[in-house]
Amino acid sequence: VCPTAALTEVNHIDKVWEALNDPNKHVVVQTAPAIRVALGELFGMEPGTIVTGKMVTALKRMGFDAVFDTDFGADLTIMEEASELIYRIQNNKTLPMLTSCCPAWIKFIEHQFPELLEVPSTCKSPHIMFGTIAKTYYAEKNKIDPDNIVVVSVMPCIAKKAEAKRPELTKDNHNNVDIVVTTRELGLMIKEAGIKFEDLPESQFDRPLGETTGASVIFGTTGGVVEAAIRTAYEWITGKELENVEFHQLRGSDGLRKATVQIGDRELKIGIASGLGNARTLLEEIREGKSQYDVIEIMACPGGCIAGGGQPYHHGNFEIVKKRQEAIYREDRSKRYRKSHENAEILKLYEEYLGNPFGKTAHRLLHTHYEERERI
Ligand code: SF4
Secondary structure (H helix, E strand, O other): OOOOOOOOOOOOHHHHHHHHOOOOOEEEEEEOOOHHHOHHHHHOOOOOOOOHHHHHHHHHHHOOOEEEEHHHHHHHHHHHHHHHHHHHHHOOOOOOEEOOOOHHHHHHHHHHOHHHOOOEOOEOOHHHHHHHHHHHHHHHHOOOOHHHEEEEEEEOOOHHHHHOOOHHHOHHHOOOOOEEEEHHHHHHHHHHOOOOHHHOOOOOOOOOOOOOOHHHHHHHOOOHHHHHHHHHHHHHHHOOOOOOOOOHHHOOOOOEEEEEEEEOOEEEEEEEEEOHHHHHHHHHHHHOOOOOOOEEEEEOOOOOHHHOOOOOOOOOOHHHHHHHHHHHHHHHHOOOOOOHHHOHHHHHHHHHHHOOOOOHHHHHHHEOOOOOOOOO
């Protein structure tokens, strides 16, 4: 199940049905960017078929009170992560900054490189940020007791199940995210509900937490998180509009890649690793003081979340992964807005609730910390 055989899948389907059948619960669901380009495979569709609209319809028919998008959380992550990167650069703080969306790699650094816990961004991952906002901003706006909100995450990932239970993310027994199911589990649930997925009409995500940009979609593939961050950091640093938002030097499928991006008078050096062996190479360079990078993206699964351990099995066939990756970039190109800081609902969230990106409230709600864990 897990591509590195480090984890065994635990099925949480019954917990979701139980929540959906509880009339006292307001059950919201969010779906990660990688789900929409792979779920169709479980229903006989070609790899890379984009099934966003059918997936939303299926979730609505299953009885969720609101169907939202983890891409909203990804746009929020970029607001915070790009701000943190700029803060670190302008204040001579720790560089390189490492992305923190992947809980498997975060666990890896906590166990294997505890002396480097200052280097990852402190941003919570997108689905955890989403869960936090659902239980605060969304709850207050809709006058719902957060204790009665159940947040379900559909993830391409088994490690996200463990992440949702991290003690620092479940303060005072309040979960940010209550239940995590994988793409495969969602496929099973759709079948259990007797829904004929192939024949479904398309629907839109609910608002406001379903408003998203192309930058958030590309989180689903290796290189996407750092590309999304650069789209925003570029405009914030230079004050100029980015003419071409596609940074092809950051794309690809090799497990270890490096690239540069010119931002104003600074050439930003970027490293990208997918697969923990490649992550180790970059982390050892940092530990030895030899790292050449300003920012590094790390994803535990080779290829990123599109090839995650909760996705339909690809059995090592990277042609399938490539088709999912192409679909991710198609989805990005189809979006009217392709930079996270152009997401109108995100801007409203800051205006009404969070204050400034990387400010006091944002820090309290959207950032976390890491701890040394027993070396294994
Ligand atoms: Fe999960 Fe793999 Fe994505 Fe990391 S890269 S978040 S382990 S699916």
